[in-house]
Amino acid sequence: MARAVDVPSLVAQARDGQVRALARLLSLVEDASPELRAVMAALAPHTGSALIVGLTGAPGVGKSTTTSAIVTALRARGERVAVLAVDPSSPFSGGALLGDRIRMQEHATDPGVYIRSMATRGHLGGLSWATPQALRVLDAAGFDVVLVETVGVGQSEVEVASLADTTIVLLAPGMGDGIQAAKAGILEIGDIFVVNKADRDGADATVRDLRHMTTLGERQEPGDWRPPVIKTVASTGTGIGEVLEAIDAHHLWASGNGHLQVRRRKRAAEEIEAIAVTALRDRLGSLREGRRLEDLAADVVDGTVDPYAAADRLLAEIGA
Amino acid sequence: MARAVDVPSLVAQARDGQVRALARLLSLVEDASPELRAVMAALAPHTGSALIVGLTGAPGVGKSTTTSAIVTALRARGERVAVLAVDPSSPFSGGALLGDRIRMQEHATDPGVYIRSMATRGHLGGLSWATPQALRVLDAAGFDVVLVETVGVGQSEVEVASLADTTIVLLAPGMGDGIQAAKAGILEIGDIFVVNKADRDGADATVRDLRHMTTLGERQEPGDWRPPVIKTVASTGTGIGEVLEAIDAHHLWASGNGHLQVRRRKRAAEEIEAIAVTALRDRLGSLREGRRLEDLAADVVDGTVDPYAAADRLLAEIGA
Numbered sequence: 001m002a003r004a005v006d007v008p009s010l011v012a013q014a015r016d017g018q019v020r021a022l023a024r025l026l027s028l029v030e031d032a033s034p035e036l037r038a039v040m041a042a043l044a045p046h047t048g049s050a051l052i053v054g055l056t057g058a059p060g061v062g063k064s065t066t067t068s069a070i071v072t073a074l075r076a077r078g079e080r081v082a083v084l085a086v087d088p089s090s091p092f093s094g095g096a097l098l099g100d101r102i103r104m105q106e107h108a109t110d111p112g113v114y115i116r117s118m119a120t121r122g123h124l125g126g127l128s129w130a131t132p133q134a135l136r137v138l139d140a141a142g143f144d145v146v147l148v149e150t151v152g153v154g155q156s157e158v159e160v161a162s163l164a165d166t167t168i169v170l171l172a173p174g175m176g177d178g179i180q181a182a183k184a185g186i187l188e189i190g191d192i193f194v195v196n197k198a199d200r201d202g203a204d205a206t207v208r209d210l211r212h213m214t215t216l217g218e219r220q221e222p223g224d225w226r227p228p229v230i231k232t233v234a235s236t237g238t239g240i241g242e243v244l245e246a247i248d249a250h251h252l253w254a255s256g257n258g259h260l261q262v263r264r265r266k267r268a269a270e271e272i273e274a275i276a277v278t279a280l281r282d283r284l285g286s287l288r289e290g291r292r293l294e295d296l297a298a299d300v301v302d303g304t305v306d307p308y309a310a311a312d313r314l315l316a317e318i319g320a
Numbered sequence: 321m322a323r324a325v326d327v328p329s330l331v332a333q334a335r336d337g338q339v340r341a342l343a344r345l346l347s348l349v350e351d352a353s354p355e356l357r358a359v360m361a362a363l364a365p366h367t368g369s370a371l372i373v374g375l376t377g378a379p380g381v382g383k384s385t386t387t388s389a390i391v392t393a394l395r396a397r398g399e400r401v402a403v404l405a406v407d408p409s410s411p412f413s414g415g416a417l418l419g420d421r422i423r424m425q426e427h428a429t430d431p432g433v434y435i436r437s438m439a440t441r442g443h444l445g446g447l448s449w450a451t452p453q454a455l456r457v458l459d460a461a462g463f464d465v466v467l468v469e470t471v472g473v474g475q476s477e478v479e480v481a482s483l484a485d486t487t488i489v490l491l492a493p494g495m496g497d498g499i500q501a502a503k504a505g506i507l508e509i510g511d512i513f514v515v516n517k518a519d520r521d522g523a524d525a526t527v528r529d530l531r532h533m534t535t536l537g538e539r540q541e542p543g544d545w546r547p548p549v550i551k552t553v554a555s556t557g558t559g560i561g562e563v564l565e566a567i568d569a570h571h572l573w574a575s576g577n578g579h580l581q582v583r584r585r586k587r588a589a590e591e592i593e594a595i596a597v598t599a600l601r602d603r604l605g606s607l608r609e610g611r612r613l614e615d616l617a618a619d620v621v622d623g624t625v626d627p628y629a630a631a632d633r634l635l636a637e638i639g640a
Binding site for chain 1: 356357360361363364365366367368452453456581584585586587588589591592593595596597599600601603604605613614616617618620621622623624625626627628629630631634635638639640
């Protein structure tokens with residue numbers, strides 16, 4: 001038997017700034033442990049204060065360096081910052097983003113900064129499942145800002161946007177074609193665009209392309225947020241102040257007009273739905289130790305029942 | 321009011337070779353029409369005879385040309401063939417793969433060949449939802465072979481493999497790095513590997529790499545299927561005969577040892593589960609015209625309830 005977990009004290013300790021308790025809570029989330037429900041119930045009253053900032057971009061644009069520079073800037077204002085580095089392509093946890101961690105080691109001894117890597121490949125439901133709950137832990141632990149960093153591959157960048165209050169899309173010069181290709185996805189999710197490595201050739205062209213593309217499309221109403229395009233050289237800190245101002249401005253805009261509340265409610269609705277659907281899927285799969293679904297599948301292959309009728313029978317048997 | 325659909329006659333007509341009835345059934349599937357259940361019930365007794373062959377590969381490897389050449393070869397044996405070209409990146413139906421259709425126009429006047437393009441982007445549940453049902457229609461319509469062609473992007477190639485009895489992975493020379501990168505995905509799903517454009521430089525190296533990689537890994541037991549690697553020049557028909565022999569050999573192997581039945585049952589189980597989960601999701605979402613989930617989401621944002629407790633309440637309200 002595993003030792004029983006005293007969830008309320010863990011939560012109290014994490015809120016008190018104890019790093020080991022925080023790490024333990026995040027592990028309970030990542031491992032989908034039986035205590036997860038108790039953890040979420042204990043956290044609920046303490047959530048809602050952190051600003052969740054998403055940061056996404058293709059490999060090589062300088063995500064870790066930019067994250068690190070933003071952390072430095074936030075720390076200079078005295079804010080407590082957590083970084084959740086999500087790697088949707090890796091099945092390995094913790095150590096997966098070791099390189100990133102090393103690059104961020106300047107913050108390693110700062111008690112006001114907490115950095116955690118999380119792998120989601122192979123995870124039940126992927127990013128959408130574990131990440132919101134990890135964010136909930138960090139939010140309840142009292143961080144002022146939680147930065148969620150993901151590699152922009154496929155669906156993950158869209159998912160990170162749905163998790164964040166403010167989403168930063170990072171690019172680097174010379175990705176003109178890449179912008180075109182990724183256009184549909186990237187333009188819709190970015191609240192702030194950052195062209196990093198702006199000391200390189202082609203930075204102005206990339207900025208121009210982005211400005212052009214962000215002024216097209218549907219964002220035309222007065223009062224709408226117009227995503228700024230900011231040039232940075234994260235390795236020297238150039239432009240990071242402007243990024244912080246943009247984060248503040250977006251937060252002010254979104255809190256003032258109710259947009260933030262709408263986004264958070266939408267996020268919570270998706271989270272509730274995902275939990276409910278997972279629970280139902282578990283029940284369907286466990287009918288007669290899983291043999292019920294197997295038997296029905298055999299009937300469908302034999303043509304004696306169609307998949308809809310089979311689904312109806314399954315549903316009836318879990319009482320739905 | 322839309323005109324009522326006489327599903328049994330549509331099915332009878334489609335089985336009788338009437339193309340308009342077949343197209344209508346496929347549209348009912350694609351549009352997730354209310355008649356879908358009746359269609360699936362009417363089709364069930366007639367399914368299970370077609371061999372479903374999946375064909376996937378990166379853009380530019382010659383998927384359409386290869387498909388067309390395989391169709392020609394199957395027609396020479398007198399088999400009726402349907403081609404379902406699934407484009408997971410396009411939100412447009414029918415016309416999406418116009419280019420492909422044009423390239424396949426040599427079969428346009430052959431009543432033994434039916435070609436249909438299907439777009440799945442934006443579709444509820446994507447490829448996994450609509451494609452199996454479209455395959456069911458083509459199977460029940462009496463085609464001997466149904467070729468499902470998808471562009472190998474992201475998840476779609478893995479999904480096509482789960483839909484097919486036999487999966488062909490197409491590559492072209494000079495994709496050595498690509499093979500390495502895609503290795504994990506590609507090697508697991510291919511029952512047959514085809515290196516097309518084999519008259520180009522680097523074909524032998526690609527074949528060698530593939531042979532090396534397919535002999536590594538876990539497929540070591542006697543009686544296991546060893547995926548062949550075949551060189552083709554689809555535009556001239558070179559090697560297509562060998563591809564057909566490999567399809568036959570894999571089919572024989574899989575039918576003989578029960579593997580085919582296992583694969584089909586697994587597929588049916590996934591289909592049943594997907595239908596059941598979609599039905600449950602609809603019920604959750606429609607509680608009090610959708611306002612119930614919204615209200616609970618607001619409570620979660622306010623911290624008065626946690627997402628698990630909210631999910632429990634939703635489930636209780638749909639009686640599950």
